[in-house]
Amino acid sequence: MQERNYFAEQLRIKSGSFSWPAGDFIVEQQILPAYYMDNEDAEESLQCMRAMAAARSANIYLLIDMKNIKGASAGARKTLAQASPTLVKGVATLIANPISRLLSNFILGLNKPSYPTRAFSDKEQAKAWLKSLKDKNEAKKI
Incomplete structure (x- = not known):
């Protein structure tokens, strides 16, 4: 298995x-x-985010495009x-259909993440919101 380059774009x-x-x-x-995300996928995503953040000595402001996702297991949503809010400073989700809206609402509401989250249908609005979070965190030196 080839080793991953976590500094890659x-x-x-x-x-x-x-x-x-x-x-x-912003990490996108x-x-x-039509992908169904299970707990193994969620663990892989978190491991990649940790490694990418460490490679760049940076926090994660995440933009997740879930417009065409098929679903996610309860374990994946919980994971x-x-x-950690020390890793993830904010998550914006892009939604487009009832399934992606439902999954976004599960992630944002039911599982109560410890970092700021918000759903958007417009990518530029999502990026602007993440930038405002970053600016606030930098002002607070978080």
Whole structure:
């Protein structure tokens, strides 16, 4: 098995990919169309986020495109909601259909993440919200 380069701008995982362009603070996670995320996928996502953050000595402001996701197990939702607020500083989810809205609401409400979360249908609004979180955190030196 080939070792992953966690400093890379694009990283493929089983459920899709992460993109973190050089000089940007937003990590974008793209979930494969019609993908059902299980706990193993959620663990892989968190492990990648930890390693990417460590490689860049940076916090994670995550934009998850879940517009075409098929679903996620209760274990996956719980695992993702328990990500450390010292790692994840904010999560914006992109939604487009009733299934992605339902899953987003589960992640945002039912599992009560310890970091700020919000659902959007517009990518630029999601990025602007993440930037406002980053600006607030920098002002507080978090």
